[in-house]
Amino acid sequence: MREARLRQRDGEWLSSAKGPVIRRYRGKYVAIRNKKILAASTTMKGLYAKLDKLKPGMVLITRIERPALLVYVELR
Amino acid sequence: MSSFAKKWMRQKTQTGTVYRPVVDLLFNEETGRNLYSFIVDSGADISLAPRQLAERIGLDWDKGSKITLSGISPKPECTLEGRIHKVSALVPDLAFELALPVCFANGNAPLLIGREGFFDEFDITLDKTRRRTVFSRKRARRA
Numbered sequence: 001m002r003e004a005r006l007r008q009r010d011g012e013w014l015s016s017a018k019g020p021v022i023r024r025y026r027g028k029y030v031a032i033r034n035k036k037i038l039a040a041s042t043t044m045k046g047l048y049a050k051l052d053k054l055k056p057g058m059v060l061i062t063r064i065e066r067p068a069l070l071v072y073v074e075l076r
Numbered sequence: 077m078s079s080f081a082k083k084w085m086r087q088k089t090q091t092g093t094v095y096r097p098v099v100d101l102l103f104n105e106e107t108g109r110n111l112y113s114f115i116v117d118s119g120a121d122i123s124l125a126p127r128q129l130a131e132r133i134g135l136d137w138d139k140g141s142k143i144t145l146s147g148i149s150p151k152p153e154c155t156l157e158g159r160i161h162k163v164s165a166l167v168p169d170l171a172f173e174l175a176l177p178v179c180f181a182n183g184n185a186p187l188l189i190g191r192e193g194f195f196d197e198f199d200i201t202l203d204k205t206r207r208r209t210v211f212s213r214k215r216a217r218r219a
Contacts, residue, residue: 004102004168007111011100015086022088029126029184031110043184044128052107060100062113063186067088 007060010035014062027066031059079212080169085113097202097209099189101165101174105132111168112187116209118202120190122160123178130180135161137180145181156183162193170213172197 010032014022028040029047038059039050051059084095097116102109114123124145130137140159147154158181166173176193201210 001168001171004100004109004111004166008100008168011085011098011113012083015083019088044126048128048132058109058111060111060113061187062098065087065186067090 003058007033007058010060011062014060014064022064025064027064029061029063031056031061033057033059078170079210081208081210082169084207084209085115095204095207099194099209099211100168101189102168103129103133103163103165106134114187114189116200116202117188117190118195118200120188122190122192123176123194124158124185124188124190125178125180126185126187127159127180127182130159130161130163130178133163135163135180137161137182140180143179145179145185156181156185158182167211169211172213 013035014032025037025040028042029044030037031039031047031051033056038054038056039047041047041050047061082097082099085098086093086095098113099116100111100113102111112129127137130140137159140161143158143160145156145158158179160177160179162175163178164173164175174194174197197214199212199214203210
């Protein structure tokens with residue numbers, strides 16, 4: 001659980017990161033550990049492939065959205 | 077502790093900076109455990125994630141309930157196939173294991189937490205002024 005708390009701090013770091021740091025990752029899934037973006041990909045499959053090579057231990061995974069407003073998805 | 081607060085995630089958009097409510101969930105994967113940051117979407121009936129996460133946590137994507145996802149565009153080519161599975165995840169802030177249905181989309185879906193399963197367990201206060209969300213466990217509070 002301690003490790004998970006450390007990764008949560010990585011999320012806080014991401015939120016406070018400056019524009020130029022984030023800009024190149026827009027629209028990508030990213031894996032963060034110790035305030036560093038270790039891997040990024042436009043697909044989750046690609047991100048997992050990179051993580052499987054790196055074997056970094058627990059990471060925080062999220063998607064940095066494109067600079068657009070989010071709208072709904074309908075399920076049928 | 078039966079509640080916790082989580083700061084909103086800052087993101088840039090075409091209209092300026094927005095702050096989005098997020099929550100972190102820990103998943104057991106075949107190669108270890110990873111933490112995922114989901115956007116809390118009170119308007120979504122069900123949670124959403126990409127298909128690869130289902131496979132990563134050992135689910136057979138095809139065995140889930142079949143569903144089609146579409147957005148604003150009515151065009152058939154703008155739809156995605158999805159499967160709904162019930163999954164377990166840990167809320168690290170409370171060391172609480174949660175079971176909730178998630179729609180795993182066959183495409184690059186955002187990570188969203190919808191109401192079903194999650195809002196049954198928590199009373200959720202979206203505090204836009206303070207840019208934070210307060211999650212209070214329902215059952216723990218009643219006990």
